[in-house]
Amino acid sequence: MxxxxxQANTDTRNRWDSWSSLRKMHTEIWDKLSVSHKPLSGRALLLGAGNGxxxxxxxLESLFDEIVIVDIDPDALNCFMEKVKQPDKFKSMQLDLTGFANQVPDLKNMSEPEIIGLINTLKPNSELASLTGKFDFIMGCNYTTQLIGPKFMMHNQQSGSTYVVAVNQFTVKVLENIFYHLRNLLKDDGLLLHSTDTFEMHTNSATGYSSPATKPIMEATKGDLSKLSEIVPVFGSLAAQSLTISGSVMTTVMMIGLEFKRLFIIPWHFQRTATIERIYINFLTAFTKK
Structure with a gap:
């Protein structure tokens, strides 16, 4: 895994300039949460921090006294640390959020039933358990859709197939284990900001391809993606059609002990070439402890 x-981090390593709008939107959300909740400060944890x-x-450096960044990829963490101005504030940790990454072999020559059999032997046991102390602010950096799907969804499986259902159910188990640890790591008055890419808008003018969620979202917003927060019922309809990205849906078990505070919906302009445009619709959900 x-x-x-x-490979994903290598492919996106040079996206600093093209992702400036995403950073700006994240900063605006932090500012809003500092007003509606309490000023962000103290100790922060970033999950799936990647290249930064x-x-x-x-x-981040201006807000927090200590910042712990976590990722499974040490090269990405090194890339992140190359961007910091105050390295003494940071602690970089290579952790496997699933707890079984080194138990997953190359799946290319395995059949779907064989992979389902493998899944049934894997036990989620996040290495977040090794972290000590509690955090004032925890942010998930769009990591939940990257943990299982990119490794296990190797083919164009049909939504609702036995294999896809098995992978999605396993993903939920992994995330429920992670959120168990997050609840334990969050201070009683802390804030958890769960950010995940939830829908994909993907078009290719050369082939004529358009991902299933693209047209409904564009029609509902009339092409103005600043209006995403106004079309929540549309997202509910798309979710009912199983058009969410695997790993993006929160379950009631994941939210045990957490109290919903705010939802932000933003566009992540992930990729744009002469023929391809890929935009992810990110849901950022703020929670406190109950």
Whole structure:
């Protein structure tokens, strides 16, 4: 699984400039939460921090006294640390959020039933358990859709197939284990900001391809993606059609002990070429402890 994450981080390593709008939106959300909840300060934890392209690192440094960044890819963490101005505030930790990454072999020559059999032997046991102390602020940096899907969804499986259902159910188990640890790591008055890419808008003018969620979202917003927060019922309809990205849906078990505070919906302009445009619709959900 490390190989998949390393390739993804390598592919996006040079996106600092093109992801500036995402960093700006994240900063605006932090500012809003500082007003509605309490000023962000103290000790922060970033999950799936990667190369650091999607957060304003200097803003982080100005807000927090200690910042722990976690990722399975040490090269990405090194890339993140190259961008910081105050390294004494940071602690970089290579952790496997699933707890079984080194138990997953190359799946290319395995059949779907064989992979389902493998899944049934894997036990989620996040290495977040090794962290000590509690945090004032925890942010998930769009990591939940990257943990299982990119490794296990290798083919164009049909939504609702036995294999896809098995992978999605396993993903939920992994995330429920992670959120168990997050609840324990969050201070009683702390804030958890769960950010995840939830829908994909993907078009290719050369092939004519358009991802299933693209047209409904564009029609509902009339092409103005600043209006995403106004079309929540549309997102509910798309979710009912199983058009969410695997790993993006929160379950009631994940939210045990957490109290919902706010939802932000923003566009992540992930990729744009002469023929391809890929935009992820990110849901950022703020929670406190109950």
């Amino acid at each position: 490390l190989d998949v994450q390393q 392209n999607d957060v304003d690192i200097q803003k």
